[in-house]
Amino acid sequence: MGAVGKAVLTINHLCMIEMLHFQFMQNALWASLLLAVVVGFVGTYIVARRLVFLSGGITHASFGGIGLAWYLGFSPIAGAAVFAVLSALGFEAITHRRAMREDSAIGMLWALGMALGVFFVFLTPGYAPNLMSYLFGNILTISQADLGLLLSMVVVIGLLLALFYRPMLFVAFDSAYAHAQRRGAALFIDYTLKVLVALSIVLSIRSVGIILLISLLTAPANIANLFTRRFGPMALLSGGIALCALLMGVAMSYGLNVPSGAAVVMVLVAMYGMGHVGLWLARHLGAPARG
Amino acid sequence: MGQRLFALTDVWAGYGDRLVLRGVSLDINADDFIGIVGPNGGGKTTLLRLLIGELKPLAGRVDRSCLNVGYLPQVQQIDRAFPITVLDVVLSGLMGRQGLWRRYGKVQREAAMECLRQAGVEALHGRSVGELSGGQLQRVLLCRALVSQPELLILDEPNTYVDNKFEGELYELLRQLNQRMAIVMVSHDLGTIASYVKSIACVNGTLHHHRSSHITAAQLRSYGCPIQLIAHGEVPHTVLQHHGGCGKGCAND
Numbered sequence: 001m002g003a004v005g006k007a008v009l010t011i012n013h014l015c016m017i018e019m020l021h022f023q024f025m026q027n028a029l030w031a032s033l034l035l036a037v038v039v040g041f042v043g044t045y046i047v048a049r050r051l052v053f054l055s056g057g058i059t060h061a062s063f064g065g066i067g068l069a070w071y072l073g074f075s076p077i078a079g080a081a082v083f084a085v086l087s088a089l090g091f092e093a094i095t096h097r098r099a100m101r102e103d104s105a106i107g108m109l110w111a112l113g114m115a116l117g118v119f120f121v122f123l124t125p126g127y128a129p130n131l132m133s134y135l136f137g138n139i140l141t142i143s144q145a146d147l148g149l150l151l152s153m154v155v156v157i158g159l160l161l162a163l164f165y166r167p168m169l170f171v172a173f174d175s176a177y178a179h180a181q182r183r184g185a186a187l188f189i190d191y192t193l194k195v196l197v198a199l200s201i202v203l204s205i206r207s208v209g210i211i212l213l214i215s216l217l218t219a220p221a222n223i224a225n226l227f228t229r230r231f232g233p234m235a236l237l238s239g240g241i242a243l244c245a246l247l248m249g250v251a252m253s254y255g256l257n258v259p260s261g262a263a264v265v266m267v268l269v270a271m272y273g274m275g276h277v278g279l280w281l282a283r284h285l286g287a288p289a290r291g
Numbered sequence: 292m293g294q295r296l297f298a299l300t301d302v303w304a305g306y307g308d309r310l311v312l313r314g315v316s317l318d319i320n321a322d323d324f325i326g327i328v329g330p331n332g333g334g335k336t337t338l339l340r341l342l343i344g345e346l347k348p349l350a351g352r353v354d355r356s357c358l359n360v361g362y363l364p365q366v367q368q369i370d371r372a373f374p375i376t377v378l379d380v381v382l383s384g385l386m387g388r389q390g391l392w393r394r395y396g397k398v399q400r401e402a403a404m405e406c407l408r409q410a411g412v413e414a415l416h417g418r419s420v421g422e423l424s425g426g427q428l429q430r431v432l433l434c435r436a437l438v439s440q441p442e443l444l445i446l447d448e449p450n451t452y453v454d455n456k457f458e459g460e461l462y463e464l465l466r467q468l469n470q471r472m473a474i475v476m477v478s479h480d481l482g483t484i485a486s487y488v489k490s491i492a493c494v495n496g497t498l499h500h501h502r503s504s505h506i507t508a509a510q511l512r513s514y515g516c517p518i519q520l521i522a523h524g525e526v527p528h529t530v531l532q533h534h535g536g537c538g539k540g541c542a543n544d
Contacts, residue, residue: 048374166395170383173375177435180343180362181387188391229419231374 024140025254031142032246034150035207039216040239041157042200045193047221048231049172054091056214057106057113059201061087063210064116066134071120076134077149077202083113084198092194137209137261139250150203157196164189169231207246208261216242216261219268226275241271293321295356296443296473297342302351304337311337315351315498319443323473324465326488326504328481333495335477339447342475359387361436361472363446366429371421377431378403378416384435406434426457433461437468444468446476450483462487481506 020026046055062080069079087109094105121131133141160168171178171189178186201213208216220238228234249264256263297319304312311334319325319342329335340346341353343362361384381403382395389395407413410430420428429449436444446465450458465474466487478484485491491501493511501510 044374050370164391166379166382167386167389167391169375169379170386173373173380173383174364174369176343176345176368177362177364177383178386180345180360181384182390183344185386185391225374229374229421230376234374 024142025250027142027144027147028139028250028260029247030147031139031150031207032243032250034147034154035204035216035246036239036243037154038150038157038200038204039220039242040235040237041161042197043217043221043242044224044231044235044238045168045172046197047218047225048234051197052214052218053103054088054106055197055201055217057091057110058084058088058198059205059210059213060110061113062198062202062205063134064113064120067117067120071124077146077206080202080205081199084202085195087113088194088198089191092191132259133209134205135209135211136259137205137207137212138253139207139246139260140253142206146203146206153200153203157200160192160196165232168193172231208249208264209259212261212265215265215268216245219265219272220245223268223272223275226272226279241268245271293323293473295320297356298352298354299341299348300352300354302341302348302353304334304341304346304348310349311496312341312494313497315494317492317498317500319473319475321442321473322469322489323475324469324487324489325473325475325492325500326481326484326490327475327477327492327494328479328484329494334498335494336447338494338498339445339475339477342443342445359439359441359443361439361441361444363429363432363436363444363449365447365451366425366432369420369428369432371423371428373420375420376416377407377412377418377420377423380420380431381406381434381438384438388439403434403438406438407431410434429457441472443473443475446474448477448479450478450480458483 020029046052062084065079065081065083066076067079068083069076072079090109091102091105094100095102167178167185168189171186172193175186175190178189201217204213204216220241221234223241224234224237228237245264245267246260248267249260252258252263252267253260295318297317299315299317302312302315303310304315315334315338317338327335327338337346339362341348343360344355378400382399385395385399385402389399404413404416407416410433412427412430412434415423415427415431420431423431433449436446444465449461462484465476468474469489476484476488481491485504485506488504490503491506493499493501
């Protein structure tokens with residue numbers, strides 16, 4: 001893994017060889033790779049379709065599921081998945097029926113999710129030791145089971161892209177037109193992708209945390225969008241960018257003992273700034289030299 | 292009179308508890324070219340949404356015997372920051388035929404390219420929509436509407452954001468297309484479209500289909516259609532500007 005080594009070298013080259021021997025570090029690297037694929041597609045989709053705020057709402061609503069599952073003694077990830085999918089489908093129904101302002105609905109569910117989560121965590125007897133890791137994420141604690149879930153998500157995304165790439169693109173570009181042409185197909189795409197976005201969010205929580213996740217979904221796609229305005233290349237490039245940021249986040253998390261989520265976000269925003277600077281330089285250096 | 296493609300029978304439509312269209316009936320036949328006029332908020336857009344199937348009526352019947360409807364929305368409804376190429380935009384017009392499972396292969400791509408060629412924007416096929424001018428985007432969207440060779444073409448204010456040159460070409464193109472398909476066009480500019488359309492439908496809460504392209508200010512008034520009728524001469528001037536009260540169309544509420 002040359003790229004991995006390079007990223008780590010910049011942080012703490014003495015630890016490089018040593019850290020790769022740990023199982024948790026190998027898990028973190030695999031998680032970075034799988035997450036990058038998920039984020040590359042899902043992030044590009046929500047950025048292109050302007051679903052960023054909705055995705056933030058789904059992310060925070062899922063915390064309610066984590067709290068409730070904790071209280072009842074279930075798997076927190078399963079609780080988060082149920083809450084995330086239900087809120088995604090709820091938003092979808094609200095959009096179709098125009099029952100209320102969509103952004104207001106998102107705002108209310110956003111806070112309700114957090115409130116329910118805190119409520120149930122405090123109702124649960126004893127101390128909740130992992131609360132911080134759900135809020136801020138820790139890619140170094142990813143388990144084999146988490147990896148399995150991420151891998152299945154990558155397979156599902158690959159299948160959907162292979163089968164429905166163009167219909168997905170068309171529905172995302174102009175939903176009203178797609179619905180007018182093929183209502184059934186457009187509805188299928190709409191609901192499938194909402195569920196996919198919700199589950200992808202839940203599977204990313206362990207690595208970057210609820211509070212910082214939205215940045216991992218939006219920043220890579222926006223950095224990629226500086227260089228391309230086509231969906232396919234944008235998704236590939238943002239996957240690559242996410243991978244770089246996640247690997248650097250892992251290295252910083254290990255080397256500096258900070259939460260991986262925070263490190264990843266700072267790297268991403270720095271990359272976004274560097275992207276702008278790079279474009280500016282290319283424009284000015286590429287122009288003919290002024291006499 | 293051609294075969295009947297579409298029939299709205301006593302249709303009521305609206306959003307939530309806001310009623311926009313009351314008791315609208317309209318037949319669209321295969322050789323029709325209908326210009327839809329009416330004041331803002333009168334229900335023109337709601338009528339279009341019924342026709343393209345985006346909106347379900349609250350009451351009444353919509354009988355649709357043609358499956359293939361092409362639609363040109365207003366250009367500002369398109370998200371121009373969306374990362375998609377011109378060729379893919381045109382291909383998206385085939386989704387009605389291809390559905391979820393069928394591929395978009397060589398045949399489909401060639402049909403889309405042929406459309407772009409006819410619209411004179413073939414060279415733009417690899418560009419993204421964000422790189423197009425308003426007029427270019429409108430041509431591309433027209434290609435999307437036509438690529439499936441629809442039996443009915445619906446246009447929403449096609450003359451809003453185009454240059455004069457394209458506007459002339461557009462109307463000439465529509466006249467030719469009308470030999471193959473029915474056309475329904477919403478416009479705020481009755482004066483311009485009157486010489487191209489075959490009939491005029493006036494929408495203001497309800498709908499009056501005037502089966503001729505000649506319409507007088509008095510007729511418009513009697514239809515409850517307070518729109519501006521601009522006579523084209525040396526200096527454009529408004530023949531009908533003010534409309535007092537409510538016509539017979541909305542007198543019953």
